[in-house]
Amino acid sequence: MPSALAAPVVDSSEIVALESTGVAAFAPAMVGSVGLADALAWISIGSFFAALLFQWRGESDVARRLGAAAWVLFGVFWLTMVPYYYGEVQSPLQTVLALAALPLCAYTGYLLFAGRQSLLLLTKAVAFMGLIYLPAETIPFVRAWLIETTAAQTHYGMELLGHSPGLSEGANGYESRFDFDPDETVTGRTTYIIMACTGLGSMAIFGGLIASVSAPIKRKLTAFALAIGVIWFLNLSRNVFIGLASPWGWFQQDWLVSFMTTYMGAEANRVSYLVAHNYISQSLSVVALIGITYLIVKILPEILAPLEEVLYILSGTDYDLFEALGKEEYRPEQPSSGVSAD
Template identity: 45%
Template sequence: MTAVVPEFLPDVLAWVVVAAFVATAALERYDRRRARVVGAGAWVAFGAFWGVLFPQFAFGMKSFVEGALSLAAVPLCLYAGYQLYAGRDSLFLLSRAVGAMGLIYLPFTTVEPAREFLVEAVSYQTYLVIEALGYDPAFTVAEENGYHSAFVFTDATGHEYYTYLVLACTGIGSMSIFGGLIAAVDAPLRRKLRAFALAVGVIWLLNVARNVFIALAFGNQWFQFFVDPITTLVGYSQPGMVSFFIADRVLSQLLALVALVGILWLVVRDVPEVLTIVEDVAYLVTGNEYDLRRTVAADGGTRRDDAGR
């Protein structure tokens, strides 16, 4: 039996979490003792947020990668809250970053015109690339959200393969992550803006390529492998969904993790201060302390041409 989560709960929790992290950042300047208490509570709420999302990712969306990550995030958030409360003040920086990520991301989930514009802009660019590659699906309005974001491929037998883009297909989540990381650290504005522009540009291009790949793979049924085991495991009623599952839930999501690491490397070349946050995340995961800034600097991995500007 799949747990039923009220639709409003993730959004409410998200705003509570962001408000708590923003309050933590504000209190940090004046009263660190209270900031630790509020920050610890924010991390507990953040853990609850990921716990609430787990059934949606794992069972609703059939995404084992996102399901596993959301489940792993629960104890990590609780541990981060404990460490912050116990006096690991470097976690104030990570807390500030999470708050900034939320401030970037949440408006697109709640402001309808912003969400519609972003989804339709990415959908149109995806369609242009698909068309340039020699394919001609119908590009139409999605029944599910009313946005011009749906692609319909028709095979030789007249069978239609329908897919559509949603907010998660725009890359705004990844953009918010890097925007939050860059905004949180103390570094010259010029370097921060340059790193943010680079991250957003790369994410945008890779995301459009990802959408094109998934649409073509599903529309042309490129990955009809292990159909019976996958349909049984995932619970699909239509065998054709196997191509979508492999293209999106497996290949694209695994490659996205690799891409995020690569983009992080590009960002820290301009803003090595971000490595302080990465060090804390690594500590929470492994329990070991790291000095990544010294390692990266020793390898010549950071730019120093305008370090003082």
């Protein structure tokens, strides 16, 4: 949810111009990179599915090689997102994760190429994550519906807490801007909903994990419904929190403003937004993902298999989560690995 400068306006075009202040110089550099990022994402996801097709046909060597190349491309995709996370979003966490993605994805590709056949399960999970997220990200009417629906629901949440700013057109061209009167708020700023505020990214993560494993459809649907419901509620709460913290200056304490402006390069009236969005909400989102994973494992222990692969990539050690959690009866059959990855 980007922060936007709210000011008295005459028409909607002036709203967009004012809300673009501070990022306009960065926008031209982003136009090309966003197009490149979309292309890399689609090619990567398409290559993941192509690798899975070869696996289904029994051509494991081809599947591993193609999957390995797809992982490298996927890492390059995340690298192209670094300028956006660093320059526009100003999110240290997302910037670091995007930077780390390239070596991690390249290493995953290396392991897969070297013969760790079990990584094709993680490849399948990521392929389905992309299949869930990318159409919504790149198809205009789907994107518009998600953003504007999320904005309307967030506004309703604000109304429940006694705030009714109304909605107007945001800098992204959607009816997603919370129209607080800058003369009545502490910071004179407001926010507007973007695609990242819809919660679809987190939903795609769990949707991909659930879709990738073999299990009875009833348990898979139950796990999916639980994940979507919890993510929707937590994401809505997050949007309301940020949407109110930014204009009302919940974190505009003098010492914090001084620290953020001196050492973090933040604008003084943007401190509450940055603290609420980049530090509190993003930190809690990690906790939420862990908690949701715990709940889903209770219903669908099979997702431990791709999670074991993630742990192997990060640590170089094979962990038996099924044994550790007493879920050994749900362990999938291990594919033949071919060449050792060690």
